[in-house]
Amino acid sequence: MKLFAALLLAGTLAAQPLAAQSGGRAKQAIVHAGIDEGGLALGGDFLVNDTATESYGGYLRIFSKDEDKGAPAIFAIGASGRGHVKVGIFEYYLSPGFGLIHHSLDESEVLFGPTLTYGLTADLDQYIGLGVENTKLYSWIGEYKGLIKDTFLAHVRFRL
Numbered sequence: 001m002k003l004f005a006a007l008l009l010a011g012t013l014a015a016q017p018l019a020a021q022s023g024g025r026a027k028q029a030i031v032h033a034g035i036d037e038g039g040l041a042l043g044g045d046f047l048v049n050d051t052a053t054e055s056y057g058g059y060l061r062i063f064s065k066d067e068d069k070g071a072p073a074i075f076a077i078g079a080s081g082r083g084h085v086k087v088g089i090f091e092y093y094l095s096p097g098f099g100l101i102h103h104s105l106d107e108s109e110v111l112f113g114p115t116l117t118y119g120l121t122a123d124l125d126q127y128i129g130l131g132v133e134n135t136k137l138y139s140w141i142g143e144y145k146g147l148i149k150d151t152f153l154a155h156v157r158f159r160l
Helices: 002-022
Strands: 027-036 039-049 054-063 073-087 090-104 108-123 128-139 146-159
Touching: 027 054, 039 146, 054 146, 073 108, 073 146, 090 128, 108 146
Parallel strands: none
Antiparallel strands: 027 039, 027 146, 039 054, 054 073, 073 090, 090 108, 108 128, 128 146
16 A cells, blocks of 8 residues: 555656646546456546657556455556547547556555557547557566566547
8 A cells, every 4th residue: 555655646746747747738547447467457548748749647557356266455656658649539649658557466566667558539529539458568667577567448538
């Protein structure tokens, strides 16, 4: 629990300069939800549009644990950039990044590595969109190395 609180505090403090520098730039908040091998999967992104096709920001993902299936509890937090292309009502995006992963199955481990997210969002109106994305979490440092999580999540995007 202390590690969770420390990661949440670090993410909040890291987001403060990001929010202060964004000024009048358009922002997006994205809420993710889905079912994974361990059960419930939740997440969120906060993005600041840098240009019409580029954004940057942070992400948070939480995956439930299921010991019977060997699915670890995962809490991931990090930063990412996003390239996106709008075609009609659809927006396609690719989002590479880096972050910390708290991996807990039998023992808790803190891992570090890249992330890759790609997806599709359909605009319902100028402020809200619905979509689906694939998130891949990798680890380069820690006991577990390689692909840690590969999952699809549905999302709702809010333009702020």
